[in-house]
Amino acid sequence: MGRWEPDARGRLEEAALALYGERGFEQTTVAEIAQRAGLTERTFFRYFADKREVLFWGSGAFQELLVGTLTRAPDSTSPMDAVAAALEAAGALLEERREYSRQRHTVISSNGELRERELIKLATLASALAGALRERGVAEPAASLAAEAGIAVFRVAYVSWIAETDGRDLPRLIRDSLDDLRAVTAGGAAAD
Amino acid sequence: MGRWEPDARGRLEEAALALYGERGFEQTTVAEIAQRAGLTERTFFRYFADKREVLFWGSGAFQELLVGTLTRAPDSTSPMDAVAAALEAAGALLEERREYSRQRHTVISSNGELRERELIKLATLASALAGALRERGVAEPAASLAAEAGIAVFRVAYVSWIAETDGRDLPRLIRDSLDDLRAVTAGGAAAD
DNA sequence: GGGCTGATGTCAGTTGCTGACATCAGCATA
DNA sequence: TATGCTGATGTCAGCAACTGACATCAGCCC
Numbered sequence: 001m002g003r004w005e006p007d008a009r010g011r012l013e014e015a016a017l018a019l020y021g022e023r024g025f026e027q028t029t030v031a032e033i034a035q036r037a038g039l040t041e042r043t044f045f046r047y048f049a050d051k052r053e054v055l056f057w058g059s060g061a062f063q064e065l066l067v068g069t070l071t072r073a074p075d076s077t078s079p080m081d082a083v084a085a086a087l088e089a090a091g092a093l094l095e096e097r098r099e100y101s102r103q104r105h106t107v108i109s110s111n112g113e114l115r116e117r118e119l120i121k122l123a124t125l126a127s128a129l130a131g132a133l134r135e136r137g138v139a140e141p142a143a144s145l146a147a148e149a150g151i152a153v154f155r156v157a158y159v160s161w162i163a164e165t166d167g168r169d170l171p172r173l174i175r176d177s178l179d180d181l182r183a184v185t186a187g188g189a190a191a192d
Numbered sequence: 193m194g195r196w197e198p199d200a201r202g203r204l205e206e207a208a209l210a211l212y213g214e215r216g217f218e219q220t221t222v223a224e225i226a227q228r229a230g231l232t233e234r235t236f237f238r239y240f241a242d243k244r245e246v247l248f249w250g251s252g253a254f255q256e257l258l259v260g261t262l263t264r265a266p267d268s269t270s271p272m273d274a275v276a277a278a279l280e281a282a283g284a285l286l287e288e289r290r291e292y293s294r295q296r297h298t299v300i301s302s303n304g305e306l307r308e309r310e311l312i313k314l315a316t317l318a319s320a321l322a323g324a325l326r327e328r329g330v331a332e333p334a335a336s337l338a339a340e341a342g343i344a345v346f347r348v349a350y351v352s353w354i355a356e357t358d359g360r361d362l363p364r365l366i367r368d369s370l371d372d373l374r375a376v377t378a379g380g381a382a383a384d
Numbered sequence: 385g386g387g388c389t390g391a392t393g394t395c396a397g398t399t400g401c402t403g404a405c406a407t408c409a410g411c412a413t414a
Numbered sequence: 415t416a417t418g419c420t421g422a423t424g425t426c427a428g429c430a431a432c433t434g435a436c437a438t439c440a441g442c443c444c
Contacts (some may be wrong), residue, residue: 078379079376080376080377112312115312115315116308116309116311116312117308119308119311119312119315120304120307120308120311123307123311141348141352141369141372142372142375142376144348145344145345145348145369145372145373145376146376146377148344148347148348149341149344149373149376149377151344152337152340152341152343152344153337155340156333156336156337156340160333177333177337180333180334180337181337181341181377182377182378183334184271184272184334184337184338184341185272185338185341185373185374185377185378186374186377186378187270
């Protein structure tokens with residue numbers, strides 16, 4: 001048996017999500033989170049750069065899944081469809097943790113600072129997708145636009161998924177949202 | 193003559209931008225900004241909610257211009273084109289303050305916290321655009337998707353504008369980016 | 385046995401940010 | 415002219431986020 005209880009990081013994540021949910025993000029101090037996890041405030045800041053980051057630690061793996069899926073798409077796949085395939089794979093991952101995702105989303109959407117952090121994580125994902133598209137030979141600005149549009153599709157689908165207006169699962173909502181985007185951007189003035 | 197020097201808010205904005213540019217955002221304390229403006233730290237926080245917000249005070253007027261332009265677009269204009277018209281009008285406003293925009297962008301893009309704040313301002317703009325589209329009778333999720341796609345177009349165009357790769361002005365870059373988006377989303381699997 | 389390692393704790397300090405209260409020029413009005 | 419109100423600013427005390435420096439000590443290697 002080790003000197004300390006195992007999985008300090010996981011305990012901190014769990015304690016933080018619970019406390020943010022119970023009494024709100026601003027009303028929770030880092031000292032309280034650490035105490036609930038049986039650790040000290042200083043240790044919290046060794047695992048997480050700041051009080052918000054504790055809710056976003058999984059985003060690294062999420063990004064790897066996105067980029068990996070995009071990279072493995074057949075060469076013949078169009079940029080937008082490759083992005084969509086990656087988003088659907090990521091969506092399937094979230095689908096497996098629906099209840100956790102709901103709880104986390106409730107906490108994040110009820111606080112401005114947490115929403116800021118979520119937005120920059122999504123922007124980072126968009127950058128990573130754009131980079132992976134460039135690796136496939138897609139030129140700018142097409143790469144960035146496909147990536148940004150993909151993230152927009154994802155956001156809209158994600159919100160619907162959380163709201164659970166119907167029984168569609170997240171990958172399905174992503175497909176449908178992409179179709180909606182195609183409908184809304186279709187037509188219009190062509191380039192001169 | 194008044195009891196105090198006029199335009200305290202403007203002096204704080206100016207001092208903050210200068211100091212953030214000279215020594216970086218994190219290396220600048222609010223007390224230093226206030227001192228440079230001939231005021232105290234406490235007064236800074238009466239004008240701005242936090243240390244970042246001092247760079248974003250103009251975003252309210254920006255949003256009003258966007259929404260106003262969108263609202264005034266002819267009823268026959270498609271959602272995406274109405275969004276584009278609003279973005280071009282806003283782009284024309286920025287075009288008039290090119291040097292200031294550059295300086296501000298340099299400061300913001302060199303710091304993560306400031307980028308977060310910028311992202312949430314853009315997300316707020318997207319929400320406002322989506323709301324204005326709904327007022328025009330556009331249903332969800334088309335309204336949100338058109339707004340989000342529009343903001344993506346704007347971001348890509350804005351980055352090009354700052355980079356000044358060629359002589360195109362911002363409204364022009366926005367039009368071109370929208371055409372690029374249309375090209376990249378065109379085709380693909382249709383809804384079943 | 386002795387020393388090294390790595391996760392954790394302790395402590396002091398800076399800074400962002402807030403609430404409560406004080407100050408005081410200018411204005412209105414008796 | 416005296417009196418009192420208003421609103422922008424200042425002063426002060428305090429909390430909490432975050433950081434750097436150093437201490438602790440079980441387990442492991444030699």
